[in-house]
Amino acid sequence: MEAVVYTCLGLMLVFGILAVMLHSMLKSAIALAAASAALGVIMYELGAIWAAIFEVSVCSGLVTVIFISAISLSNTDKKDLPKLYEDGKRMAFLPLVLIISGILLIVVAISSVSSLPVPTPVAEVADNFREILWNHRQADIWGQIIVLITGALAVAVLFKEGELP
């Protein structure tokens, strides 16, 4: 289990950096989806099965579809971006920020390990998943539906060319 978690953590880091550094918006969106999928696997392995399903379906799946739709509507790619954007110096401090953030996360993780709740076994949670999703997280389902509607409207408003009525 630990090997899977650490491998996925590494993949998440790599795809996360690629999402920021790639100049093609399309490739960047795909890298973000891959980072999100790796996070979903970590959540599953740590017992947060419903969070993993949401992460993979919404963040990795649906959000990527919205991003790709928006990119295809706007037709913006590397060739349209100003030269300034391609300046490699903007990433000079990125490794330092990542290292400091990593150290801070490790310190927080070590200092709070004693107060962490014991993860619930995956099988038990899986049995209750339907009940938890539909009965205990009712408000969140409505919230998710409204987020999706807002996202779709946002793509239409910001990226569609021409005047709307």
Next chain:
Amino acid sequence: MRVIANIQMVANIAVLFFVIPLAIIAVNTLLPKKLAGRVSFYLGGFAGIMQAAAAAADFFLLSANRLHEYEFSLLWDLSIEGSERFSVDSLSLVMLFCIGMVTIVSVLVAKQTVHDRKRAYVNLLMTLILGMNGMVLVTDLFSLYVFLEVVGLSSFILIAMFKTDTGLEGAFKYLVMSVMATVFMLTGLAFIFMQTGSLQYKHVGMNVLRFQSHSQSVLIYAALILLISGFAIKTGAVPFHSWLPDAHQSANTAISILLSGIVIKVAGIYGFIVLVDLFNEVPAINMTVAVIGTVSIITGALLAMQQNHFKRIVAYSSVSQVGYILLGISTGSTLGLLGTVVHIFNHATFKSALFSNAAALHEQVGSLDINEMGGLEKRMPVTAFSSVTAFLSTTGIPPFAGFWSKLLIIMALWKSNMQVFAGIALVASIFTAAYFLRIQKKVFFGKLPDKYENLTEVKGTVKFAEIMLSVVTILTGVFFPLALLYLKGRGII
């Protein structure tokens, strides 16, 4: 039997807070383009009127049954244990009424200021209402965060939707600050979940006192710092206020009314109310909120004095006025909460009035630079009267509505042994008067420039909004003691 029927009616009405905006999005999207262009604003106005009416009806039904709170589910069966994920109470109903009122004003102003993208404006207004309604109706911190995201996303698109340079810049600043707030809040919620094992209000309130070890205390305090920072960003409180004047100035005035009139209160202030309520056993939280409030009052007022753009002054005034609201919350008392809720309502009213004045000036004068104006009360008497009424209410002059809310907040501070903060709040009213006197003098009084000789008063829905808000401000001030007696008689306070 009749009481039970009434109570069921509360739930039936409360469902409308979600159903009406969703239905309007569906209808507005499915309408043919030309028809949508003609009826979109009427649909938006209908949603605002229904929201205000539903909130008022539920408020009177609850108080008639002497109930403080009523839980309900949305389409799911309430009999399933744990499915009551929404709840209405006196506070949430006042917030819902304010959302409806500000929506009506925004649509009235939009009718004259939004010339294209009408359908998109109304659809996004509905998602904004859905987000705000959800925030005040949920009973779980994570659900609160989910709906907060809806509010943030809708606000960002509303600011950016007309694609002007300033609008896009304001939207980008709002987006960056909003993302920071999101990261802070999610991390804070994760820390609380690690400690309590639940994010439902009732469980957090009970379990938070169980932290005993040093590491557990550190975790809870870290969570509180992160959550306070997140909500302070959303509120536009100092030192997290940098996005607010740019966003409010650059947005279309119909959208500035929404942002300043209600969004900062639901997305930020309501979060503070929930936090102080859940963590009232942590003494540092009250003092932290009080300090943020005091600094916001003074800094917002001082910055407002230095501005020359009408909307920018009103935006900085919002920074200052939310400081008063935060001071009311910091007392943690019933009196303080009452003052807070009344000031939220009053602020929604007079800030909407001031932004309606901005819309009127922009329509007629064509500029919002106060140095280019003067003597406009001779040509725009309704706008001048509305502006003076809003100014007197903001400053807290009796018998206008703002007087009562500020009085309640200062009394609550005094009774909570926070006399220093009460003194500062009182003295800071002079700053409020200073920047508003400057704006009134430069815009409406003095000599009328020759170029404005042929200027006329604004007409149509903007004028109607100005008159309506002035009437509400005056009537609220005059009849407020009666409202207090009603609330006391019904056991609400």
